[in-house]
Amino acid sequence: MNTGLEAAIATTLKELYGIEQANIDLQETRKEFEGDLTLVVFPYLKVSRLSPEATAEDIGASLMRQASDVSAYNVVKGFLNLSLSDAPLQSAMDQMLVDPQWGIVPLNPDLPAAMVEYSSPNTNKPLHLGHIRNNLLGYSVSKLIQATGKQVIQVQIINDRGVHICKSMYAWKMFGNGETPATRGIKGDHFVGEYYVRFDQLLKREVAELMAEGYSEVDATKRAPCMIHVQQMLQDWESGNPEVMELWNTMNAWVYEGFNATYDRLGVQFDKNYFESQTYVLGKKDIETGLAQGIFYRREDGSVWIDLTDDGLDEKLVLRKDGTSVYMTQDIGTAIQRFSDFQMDSLTYVVGNEQDYHFKVLFLILQKLGYTWASTLSHLSYGMVDLPSGRMKSREGTVVDADDLLDEMEAGARRISEELGKVEGLSLEEQSVLYRTLGHGALKYFILKVDPRKRMVFNPEESIDFNGNTGPFLQYTHARICSILRKSGHAGPWTWEDIHLADKEKEVIKCLSKFPSVVQKAAADQNPSDVAGFLYDLAKIYNGFYQVHSVLNAETPQNAAFRIALSRQVAGALQRGMALLGIVAPERM
RNA sequence: GGACUCGUAGCUCAGCUGGAUAGAGCAUCGCCCUUCUAAGGCGACGGUCGUAGGUUCGAAUCCUACCGGGUUCACCA
Known part of the structure; x- marks a missing residue:
């Protein structure tokens, strides 16, 4: 402007x-x-x-x-x-009026696509609050990139193999007696998660017994019968033992069913799933290539390393002495695989900041291997969600389960809506849609309004607010405008000659006019909290206007028509902005 | 110990490419519904921006040191 x-x-x-x-x-x-x-x-x-x-x-x-x-x-x-x-304000508003998607750049098929990886769950336990932050950020960043006109490929990598998976498999074999999520009537991911806990309890008992016999904790863990069985199971899995494979397939299928239900609730979806059971073999030949180029070196024991001390980092193992791969190996291979799977010009990993070092090393290695796309890799490194007492710990049972939290949010929305008497005239179906919209809106805004890079505190004792700087505040502002628009009927024409802009109106237009640049900046910075902050300012400023000026009973018909148009723009920006955060803007509440 | 990161109101967070008297929400205490939805609006209360130096006309913001939290430095993923 x-x-x-x-x-x-x-x-x-x-x-x-x-x-x-x-x-x-x-x-x-x-x-x-x-x-x-x-x-x-x-x-x-x-x-x-x-x-x-x-x-x-x-x-x-x-x-x-x-x-x-x-x-x-x-x-x-x-x-x-x-x-x-007034001229710059008028021309700013003129621009919004002609573009129903104003602020969002329409999809341009000529632009290269971007890939965003997020979620990345383990298939041995259900999703928790940490995954929720991850999912909401990944989804929102995908939407932000789309708002720059690019196509986005959303992917997740599923950690579906390894010792931790075998643990729940072993526990089910031991204690399951053939029960299934269906016979228990619970979600598959929770079902499998329970067996993971069962295994942990079993292990603790066995370790305690061995320690009583005089073994150290490390030795006891190695010698515990259940651990030996699990190691054997992992080997059987790797050699393709039919019985183990069947159990693995069955239990993973239960987990996926549970995950998909949670993803549906959160509104996220993926264009492609990568499974670690397939990607863990990738990367080895790339290490061989790099070895030939002198990027890696082989030690006497046969293990392969890269020396990054000149870049201020350490030496890093990329292949074990027995020739098997490590986490880094897979990630090298998977990145290369992805760039050959898809035509894209960037890859963003939404992964917690505990892995800052890993990604620094990964990107550096790919760069040294000579991949030109290595410079387009980015790590959206987000902070952990902490409890007031500190980090969530599954062992202490302080993990906030994703499904439970969503349930609580919906229940909270119901309670408040009923208290305020907002549900009259709504069918049961409409009510439950509304509770979901509001409860999830509150949760999503609560998480996304915080700078992703910072760690944040969530207090499960205090429920998430529905007043003040919250999702429902934005939703309420939107619903209230929709109510006005429903009553407005056919507004007559107006021109700028008819309008003398009041201060509150100028403020609204001024704020509104920033929307496109806010979206573009948020996309560039991969920071949904910029959008959240903007939406809050906009709603607040509009409410200030709403409080002192009547829209429908304006001084003149032209003024009313203008204010209806202005309100419609605010509602539109709120709706499109909230959509970037995965939040639905209801028309009534 | 090295590296990275954070420290702003009682609580949760903005502000950080240097700019005016550091902003919101929650909580606490008041006020505003015969007029478009009060999940709203207005006001009060609340701060030596971790500490100490430095750079500058000017520092919450940049630099250094220190204090305090967190993460990470696995032939785990």
């Missing part, structure tokens, strides 16, 4: 002081001062050889002559406050 103004300022600075490449610090005027935009003039004092006030005065007077958008100015110390005429 101020690009023309910046050009005018540059011209002025050149004329007055001969500054060629001026650094223009133009910011929004703080609300305690008169004006819309403020130019900080301190940087020009050395050239102007005048006091801050005199310099600001000169620039202001010159701008009044040259820039038609500037209607007035005042000077406070070294700050030149400029008041804008």
